[in-house]
Amino acid sequence: MSNTSIAIPVWAENVAAGLGGGPHVVVTGISPSGNIHAGNLREVLVAEAVARALRARGEEVRFLFHADTIDPLRKVSPGVPEEYTRYLGHSLSRVPDPGDDGHVSYAGHFLAPFERSLREMEMEIEVLRSHELYERGVYTGVTREALENTDQLRRILLEVSGREMPEGWSPFQPRAASGDLTGNRVVEHLPEQNSVLFVDREGREETADYSKGEGKLGWRVELAARWKALGVTFEPFGKDHTSRGGSTDTADRMAREVFGYPVPGRYEYEWIQLRGVGAMSSSRGVTLLPEDMLRIMPPDALRQMVLGRDPARALDIDLAEGFPQFMDDHRSAAGEPPVPFTHLVTVAQTVGEEPERAGEMLRRGGYEAAAEEPEKLARELSYARNWAGEWAPEQFRLGVLEELPEEAGELDEDQRRYLATVARRLPEEPEGEAVQDLLYSTARELGVKPKKAFAAIYTVLLGKKSGPKAGPFVAGLPGGFVRERFSGVMRDTEDAGEES
């Protein structure tokens, strides 16, 4: 199922216990109409947890990801060229890739990064594309049933949701020659040819073969039909679908009364918010992608974070202030004695891409064990570095400046002399504690208060008045660079003096 070591949560065990005997088909349905974000991932993870719990009970389980690729484009997603409005009503699988990365379609463009993340999480899930299912005839039987029971479906929609369907309404949306799935009116069902006769927007009469994917069932009907066509026994739903009169309400009755199929088990999950930003919304462009999160944490941490204690509870994701604590907790729970994440953040920003120096710095800090596993260390440093660059609050960021910052101009004569002196005394191969001693003793020797002296160091390197423990930090930087920077302040003073 998934190569994850995290425990099966209690809520998932309870759900699995209530589902009874299998074989089971656990499905999660997602529309690739825009960015597929961490909230969508929550749905997949709920399904995954239940599937794992079922397997743990000895049940046979198929775990499916149903991508709604045949759905019509309803709204052009943020970031997509305006001219895509001409494709409104067309299947996502038949609208061109809005990017330049060579995907097969609009659907493919948004699906690809999400699938990549699922693979990175080693999730064993079968990805189905709905347009292919329609083309392969998987929905032929249920579509015919739906067409034959049009009146009953219409009545259910009216009774449950209060929606009065227009005259000529059909559960099937045929695709016109123009590619448009909307605005067509079905006139007649031709069951022996698996077809419908319909009139398109321009009033032309056409036919569509529903065994070849030339159209699709309307959303609410399709949900119930899908359960039967795929033999679904469990599906999670976001709370937006489960309110009274909502899509699950109508699908439940359609499944029982029209398709003669028992309603699958269900788990209603609450939404995720990104702290300080709000609920995710593809259409507002507020999206946190799984791949963004995988840049700063390993797959199991992502599972733990997105699922939360119980997905039936709303969740605020905090990738800023609270993140180091989360990472430390996660790794402790996994039985690893962690190097504090904040320390990794300092190391990552100080030594850049050099794993050997990172190992040294960790050894000096007393984390010998971590230094012994270079591959793992490299991974963790990459998480730390990405976090520092993308999410960390200002006080965690240690951008070593390319150039001498303007703030250096505010240093007084004592501080400049101190830096120049240190520059002359720095050894070729500095070692953290030795540098620390040097920095301190030099300050005392020149009669500069330590606080002032250290502030000078942070100012010329970081543009800030404070920073990480100076000795190891300075020792971690290239020696020539430090000497140049420290002595450069003195030169500036002289230049300034000559000019004025």
Added chain:
RNA sequence: GGGCCAGUAGCUCAGUGGCAGAGCAGGGGACUUUUAAUCCUCGUGUCGUAGGUUCGAUCCCUACCUGGCUCACCA
């Protein structure tokens, strides 16, 4: 109005049918070789309100109050 979720220490939240917890913040002390530090130390809170079940309820049930989100295709 319907649905879901929440209400526990200043803040963020754990928690269990059997004497109320953690982290952070805050107070006090140590260190004084600097930090976003480090070490020691300090917690009686109507567990939202009112009932009920129980030997016993923060926990289970009911009602209510308050807040958040959601309700015809954005999970």
